[in-house]
Amino acid sequence: MRYAVGHSIPRKESWAKVSGRAKYTGDLPAHGTFFARLLTSPYAHARILRIDTSGAESLEGVKAVITGSDCPWLFGIMIRDRPAIALNEVRYAGEPVAMVVAVDEATAELGVRAILVEYEPLPFVIKPSEALAEGAVLLHPQLAAYRKVVDEVYPEAGTNIASRYRIRKGDIKSAFSNCDVVVSARFFLPPSDHFAMEVRCAEAAITADGTVLVTTSSQSPYSVRQQLSDVFNIPAGKIRVNVPFVGGGFGGKSSVVLEILAYIASKKLGGKPVRLIISREQDMETAPCRIGLEADIKLGALRDGTLLAAEITYLVDCGAYSDIAPNMAKAIAVDCTGPYNIPNVSCDSLCVYTNHTFATAYRSFAHESQAFCIERAVDMVARKCGMCPLELRLKNAIRSGDYTPTQVLCTPSIIGDLPQCIEKVKLLSNWNGGKPMAVGPNKVRAMGISCLWKTENPPTDAISGALVTFNSDGSLYLNTGVAEIGSGGKTHLAQILAETLKIDAGQVHVISQVDTALSPEHWKTVASFTEYMAGNAVYRAAQDILNQLRANGAEAFKCSADEIEVENGRVYRRGNPSSYIEFKDIVGGYKAQDGSSLGEPVLGRGGFMLKGLTALDKNTGRGRTGPAWTVGAQVVEIEADLKDFSYRILSASSVIDVGAVINPELMRSVVAGGMAMGMSMASREAFFYDEKGLLKTPNLRTYKLMHIGQEPDYRVGFVETPEDGSPYGVRPYSEHGIIGIPAALANALSAAFGKEITSLPLTPEMLWRLWVEGMR
Amino acid sequence: MLRYEGKTVIELDVNGEKRTVTVRPSDILLDVLRDQLGLTGAKPGCRNGDCGACTVIMDGLPAKSCLVLAVEAVGRSILTVEGLDAGSPIQGAFVAKSAFQCGYCTSGFLMVCHAMLSKYPKPEEHVLEEWLQSNICRCTSYQEIRDAVKSIIQQ
Numbered sequence: 001m002r003y004a005v006g007h008s009i010p011r012k013e014s015w016a017k018v019s020g021r022a023k024y025t026g027d028l029p030a031h032g033t034f035f036a037r038l039l040t041s042p043y044a045h046a047r048i049l050r051i052d053t054s055g056a057e058s059l060e061g062v063k064a065v066i067t068g069s070d071c072p073w074l075f076g077i078m079i080r081d082r083p084a085i086a087l088n089e090v091r092y093a094g095e096p097v098a099m100v101v102a103v104d105e106a107t108a109e110l111g112v113r114a115i116l117v118e119y120e121p122l123p124f125v126i127k128p129s130e131a132l133a134e135g136a137v138l139l140h141p142q143l144a145a146y147r148k149v150v151d152e153v154y155p156e157a158g159t160n161i162a163s164r165y166r167i168r169k170g171d172i173k174s175a176f177s178n179c180d181v182v183v184s185a186r187f188f189l190p191p192s193d194h195f196a197m198e199v200r201c202a203e204a205a206i207t208a209d210g211t212v213l214v215t216t217s218s219q220s221p222y223s224v225r226q227q228l229s230d231v232f233n234i235p236a237g238k239i240r241v242n243v244p245f246v247g248g249g250f251g252g253k254s255s256v257v258l259e260i261l262a263y264i265a266s267k268k269l270g271g272k273p274v275r276l277i278i279s280r281e282q283d284m285e286t287a288p289c290r291i292g293l294e295a296d297i298k299l300g301a302l303r304d305g306t307l308l309a310a311e312i313t314y315l316v317d318c319g320a321y322s323d324i325a326p327n328m329a330k331a332i333a334v335d336c337t338g339p340y341n342i343p344n345v346s347c348d349s350l351c352v353y354t355n356h357t358f359a360t361a362y363r364s365f366a367h368e369s370q371a372f373c374i375e376r377a378v379d380m381v382a383r384k385c386g387m388c389p390l391e392l393r394l395k396n397a398i399r400s401g402d403y404t405p406t407q408v409l410c411t412p413s414i415i416g417d418l419p420q421c422i423e424k425v426k427l428l429s430n431w432n433g434g435k436p437m438a439v440g441p442n443k444v445r446a447m448g449i450s451c452l453w454k455t456e457n458p459p460t461d462a463i464s465g466a467l468v469t470f471n472s473d474g475s476l477y478l479n480t481g482v483a484e485i486g487s488g489g490k491t492h493l494a495q496i497l498a499e500t501l502k503i504d505a506g507q508v509h510v511i512s513q514v515d516t517a518l519s520p521e522h523w524k525t526v527a528s529f530t531e532y533m534a535g536n537a538v539y540r541a542a543q544d545i546l547n548q549l550r551a552n553g554a555e556a557f558k559c560s561a562d563e564i565e566v567e568n569g570r571v572y573r574r575g576n577p578s579s580y581i582e583f584k585d586i587v588g589g590y591k592a593q594d595g596s597s598l599g600e601p602v603l604g605r606g607g608f609m610l611k612g613l614t615a616l617d618k619n620t621g622r623g624r625t626g627p628a629w630t631v632g633a634q635v636v637e638i639e640a641d642l643k644d645f646s647y648r649i650l651s652a653s654s655v656i657d658v659g660a661v662i663n664p665e666l667m668r669s670v671v672a673g674g675m676a677m678g679m680s681m682a683s684r685e686a687f688f689y690d691e692k693g694l695l696k697t698p699n700l701r702t703y704k705l706m707h708i709g710q711e712p713d714y715r716v717g718f719v720e721t722p723e724d725g726s727p728y729g730v731r732p733y734s735e736h737g738i739i740g741i742p743a744a745l746a747n748a749l750s751a752a753f754g755k756e757i758t759s760l761p762l763t764p765e766m767l768w769r770l771w772v773e774g775m776r
Numbered sequence: 777m778l779r780y781e782g783k784t785v786i787e788l789d790v791n792g793e794k795r796t797v798t799v800r801p802s803d804i805l806l807d808v809l810r811d812q813l814g815l816t817g818a819k820p821g822c823r824n825g826d827c828g829a830c831t832v833i834m835d836g837l838p839a840k841s842c843l844v845l846a847v848e849a850v851g852r853s854i855l856t857v858e859g860l861d862a863g864s865p866i867q868g869a870f871v872a873k874s875a876f877q878c879g880y881c882t883s884g885f886l887m888v889c890h891a892m893l894s895k896y897p898k899p900e901e902h903v904l905e906e907w908l909q910s911n912i913c914r915c916t917s918y919q920e921i922r923d924a925v926k927s928i929i930q931q
Contacts, residue, residue, distance in 0.1 A: 017879030020817020020857030027816035247880030486878030669874035700826035709905035
């Protein structure tokens with residue numbers, strides 16, 4: 001019998017959100033708070049010759065004007081390459097050049113407009129292939145001098161390469177010579193934006209005793225603490241980071257950016273509270289975006305469709321600063337082939353600096369981009385072999401006993417069941433064989449398929465924790481360091497706790513906000529890792545509670561602890577469930593009928609640390625970066641107009657091996673949301689730059705998102721191959737809905753138009769250009 | 777014609793109560809609701825009328841409060857999500873149908889739905905789409921929001 005796992009309970013914070021009472025960072029009262037606004041660079045690359053702040057400083061109400069010379073520190077989670085405010089040089093349009101702090105936002109903005117800056121424009125590069133070209137301007141001539149924060153990053157001095165990762169498995173040279181079919185293609189994906197509905201916001205203050213208080217819309221409160229501590233030499237215990245509800249993250253709020261500026265501003269004001277408010281436009285242009293990607297893919301196969309060899313180059317376009325992008329280059333190297341058993345692999349994955357907004361994690365950590373390239377190439381192989389693209393994928397799907405590109409031997413626990421996902425999505429989507437079908441004059445319907453896989457790339461020693469306290473009514477409070485960013489992780493954790501304690505999930509209350517002073521450290525709310533990492537901590541906290549309840553029960557029933565059962569909020573001696581003690585009477589210790597006090601109050605705690613993960617071998621990539629993979633298969637069906645290049649998306653289907661379904665409706669909705677994000681990104685979203693390197697699409701008038709009425713019929717199915725070592729076997733799943741969607745859409749459109757699509761976004765105009773200009 | 781200069785005290789009718797606020801001519805309704813009345817359910821998502829997160833209901837119709845000057849709202853009846861106070865069936869429907877995730881766009885969507893359902897208790901599909909196209913949700917697939925509306929139409 002299941003008590004909580006497998007039940008579709010509503011999110012714990014449901015009513016806070018539908019009543020408008022859920023508080024996000026910018027909703028908090030601001031009495032006595034000062035406001036900061038940013039002046040940003042109008043050039044993609046330029047030397048700052050002079051900044052005249054006198055106009056701003058003379059304004060009534062302006063408290064401080066801060067420029068790069070006030071902040072000589074460099075930041076970065078892998079390479080310290082990014083100033084908080086540009087010093088001497090700007091490397092992207094939108095980069096902070098000055099910050100004005102004033103009594104209110106309007107005055108701060110007036111101050112921003114009163115600053116005069118003189119620039120000397122410099123040559124710039126927007127695409128990674130341009131940045132690697134002979135003679136290209138260097139963004140960071142001092143690259144070798146930067147401090148490396150982690151071991152696994154390899155900046156190449158004298159180039160624009162922030163890092164490079166190599167995967168070598170088998171022997172591609174001889175393998176390609178044995179192939180009947182070889183396809184080669186070059187892909188280009190522009191960067192795009194997370195566009196969380198809540199614009200990033202951060203506030204900082206410093207108390208009289210020197211404690212730094214930060215409130216921020218962040219997925220990484222403990223990373224905020226760490227980075228402020230490291231760079232400013234503040235003991236971590238003197239930094240307290242508070243994260244209320246977060247209005248969407250999608251990876252974009254895992255980077256530490258605004259918090260640093262807010263701290264600098266508060267410090268300048270002697271510790272007074274300062275809230276940094278950025279506009280939507282700055283959220284897109286100044287704060288980090290999604291990576292771009294260029295790729296060269298060569299796949300070799302036998303005539304029967306068996307994939308033998310893959311030669312791959314990925315150029316991850318990280319923009320002006322590296323942030324976490326080197327790790328994304330590594331992550332897509334680890335998963336470079338897609339979920340296929342390809343015995344011979346060579347992959348070089350580079351992270352390259354360019355002069356545009358820097359990138360950070362985006363839902364699925366670059367796998368949506370990587371999958372686009374590989375899955376398009378796999379379709380090209382299928383076309384050349386004259387095979388159904390679904391059958392070709394089924395034939396090559398990675399299985400237990402196969403080796404991944406980094407030479408991890410797959411077991412069912414490690415790899416799940418991709419063939420079953422493919423078989424199920426075939427039914428769910430009514431797969432038609434992948435051949436376009438005419439449905440009217442100039443109208444065709446076509447389907448495209450993509451598989452997906454992803455493992456994680458956390459620090460090998462990342463940690464999580466859970467604390468559980470009881471209320472006098474026997475209900476519980478669950479306290480973790482997981483930020484509630486919309487993925488419903490805390491509801492899942494409550495269900496894991498309830499299931500393990502054999503109680504109804506309604507008895508578990510969750511603390512929605514994170515306060516680093518109160519909640520146990522959780523690495524970051526990223527990588528869909530909440531259920532695995534925090535879930536393990538919660539599971540252990542539940543075991544801790546059970547042990548304490550059994551000890552109390554043993555005293556109350558005067559028996560051994562092994563004989564005590566805990567179920568339905570009751571504690572009883574095995575074989576005699578009718579004589580029980582309710583939680584409310586035993587969680588605070590037990591008062592016996594004779595009045596004596598027995599047992600101890602129950603407090604649950606669980607900690608979890610990742611184990612058994614390794615760095616990658618620098619030459620071959622051999623190693624294990626995550627505990628397991630999540631695999632899946634997705635199909636998109638479209639109806640295209642061959643004359644005007646418009647199309648409608650009819651349906652989109654996903655089947656993902658989630659290991660175990662904790663909350664069916666929550667999981668379905670989060671996967672569907674991921675699919676929707678992928679559909680919007682692939683069909684219309686892009687950061688385009690003009691000839692001066694300025695972002696042409698910095699707002700919703702030019703950067704289009706999907707609206708209601710444009711969405712297809714979303715269908716979601718699950719496979720459940722449990723992952724060992726994960727609570728109830730659940731696998732990371734919450735970002736994965738996006739991964740194969742751009743590829744599946746492009747595969748459907750490629751089939752419909754009879755052209756091989758190699759770039760995004762798939763607007764009618766782009767399709768028309770492909771048609772008239774031929775393939776790139 | 778009314779004329780406002782400098783800071784002016786005006787009276788707004790918000791959620792059935794007369795509220796006094798002090799505004800500059802350029803202050804938008806969104807900021808006044810949030811900063812002076814503590815009604816933070818309406819959210820700034822773009823401050824450009826594109827995303828709908830700040831939607832409130834004015835005289836029965838949805839309005840993007842970032843595009844309304846506070847002084848323009850004088851004499852109008854304003855309803856915010858706080859004014860629904862669990863009194864609209866659309867709130868429960870949003871919970872039942874997973875029509876939100878991060879919750880940031882939710883107030884705006886609720887207000888559009890509430891206004892639409894007041895005017896068209898049984899909206900056809902195209903009416904629903906036309907009304908709800910004013911708002912953006914980045915988390916859900918929209919199917920859930922559509923289902924939430926339909927679930928109360930069928931009742």
